[in-house]
Amino acid sequence: MEKYILIIGACGQIGTELTLTLRERYGNDRVIASDIREGSDNLMNSGPFEILDATNYDALEEVVAYHDITEVYLMAAMLSATAEKFPMRAWNLNMNSLFNVLNLAKEKKINKVFWPSSIAVFGPNTPKVNTPQNTIMEPSTVYGISKQSGERWCEYYYNKFGVDVRSIRYPGLISWKTMPGGGTTDYAVEIYHKALSQGHYTCFLKKDTSLPMMFMDDAIKATLQLMEADTENIKVRSAYNLAAMSFNPEEIAKSIQQHIPDFKMAYEPDFRQAIADSWPKSIDDADAQKDWNWQPDFDLERTTATMLENLKV
Numbered sequence: 211m212e213k214y215i216l217i218i219g220a221c222g223q224i225g226t227e228l229t230l231t232l233r234e235r236y237g238n239d240r241v242i243a244s245d246i247r248e249g250s251d252n253l254m255n256s257g258p259f260e261i262l263d264a265t266n267y268d269a270l271e272e273v274v275a276y277h278d279i280t281e282v283y284l285m286a287a288m289l290s291a292t293a294e295k296f297p298m299r300a301w302n303l304n305m306n307s308l309f310n311v312l313n314l315a316k317e318k319k320i321n322k323v324f325w326p327s328s329i330a331v332f333g334p335n336t337p338k339v340n341t342p343q344n345t346i347m348e349p350s351t352v353y354g355i356s357k358q359s360g361e362r363w364c365e366y367y368y369n370k371f372g373v374d375v376r377s378i379r380y381p382g383l384i385s386w387k388t389m390p391g392g393g394t395t396d397y398a399v400e401i402y403h404k405a406l407s408q409g410h411y412t413c414f415l416k417k418d419t420s421l422p423m424m425f426m427d428d429a430i431k432a433t434l435q436l437m438e439a440d441t442e443n444i445k446v447r448s449a450y451n452l453a454a455m456s457f458n459p460e461e462i463a464k465s466i467q468q469h470i471p472d473f474k475m476a477y478e479p480d481f482r483q484a485i486a487d488s489w490p491k492s493i494d495d496a497d498a499q500k501d502w503n504w505q506p507d508f509d510l511e512r513t514t515a516t517m518l519e520n521l522k523v
């Protein structure tokens with residue numbers, strides 16, 4: 211059967227790069243981008259685009275039927291920092307969009323779903339170092355509660371209705387093509403922009419706050435690997451732990467100083483510190499390694515070199 215892919219939330223930090231990569235792989239016309247707003251020129255000009263609100267089931271069903279969609283990547287969500295400001299809007303968007311896509315799959319209108327989870331599913335009582343796949347999960351943020359609930363529903367739809375839904379608990383993602391959309395790890399992108407434009411950066415987290423992070427190319431690689439893996443190899447139907455590197459703000463500043471020796475860092479922690487404090491410092495992703503051969507390519511040094519190279523004017 212021919213594959214036609216719909217990406218929802220395609221204009222965001224991950225959606226933009228995911229769409230471009232999927233278009234290269236499967237052909238521009240087979241990958242339909244959608245969002246509630248228009249995206250970068252690259253995205254808009256490289257293939258079909260639909261304005262689509264993920265919370266509107268009828269509109270979604272119509273786009274899926276019109277384009278003969280077989281797979282959906284649901285990237286629309288409200289992220290951790292913004293969700294603390296608008297809890298009900300975050301819950302409505304994050305949950306209703308997921309139900310809409312899962313129900314389309316349950317009705318056999320599509321046959322595969324990707325939905326991203328996050329390290330935010332973990333909470334203050336979770337073991338923080340090398341956090342295992344299965345452990346205490348008591349998220350203390352609006353975003354984390356929505357992601358943990360989402361994971362439970364994904365597993366439920368797989369068990370009850372045979373829905374082929376696949377998911378990853380992404381760490382903080384670092385990229386240069388699109389700015390991040392309101393998360394707690396956004397500092398690790400902003401810092402490169404400010405290092406180049408101003409030579410200094412004021413970080414909203416404390417200097418010793420270690421968090422799991424990943425360069426975008428690795429995140430896209432993992433997403434495609436998981437989606438292309440044979441069904442019998444997918445043993446986790448909630449969401450897979452995924453890791454590449456862990457660092458704190460002081461360490462990323464030092465790695466930038468290798469390239470820009472005069473770079474200066476200051477620290478003014480805000481409300482995002484409490485969110486970061488509730489998350490793991492590092493992640494054990496043994497299951498992803500075992501089930502679908504996951505291996506990252508980017509460590510902090512390579513990430514810094516690649517970010518600075520691509521953001522330089």
Ligand SMILES: NC(=O)c1ccc[n+]([C@@H]2O[C@H](COP(=O)([O-])OP(=O)(O)OC[C@H]3O[C@@H](n4cnc5c(N)ncnc54)[C@H](O)[C@@H]3O)[C@@H](O)[C@H]2O)c1
Pocket residue numbers: 218219220221222223224225244245246247262263264265284285286287288289303326327328329379380381382383384389390391392393395
């Ligand atoms: N970026 C990260 O570091 C990270 C880490 C863990 C998990 N995730 C998850 O990955 C997914 C994508 O994240 P991102 O960083 O690309 O987010 P983003 O905020 O950059 O992009 C989200 C996109 O969704 C769109 N959108 C918002 N409401 C919509 C609606 N009602 N209908 C359709 N589109 C809508 C926005 O316009 C935006 O383009 C989210 O589920 C997020 O929780 C991201």
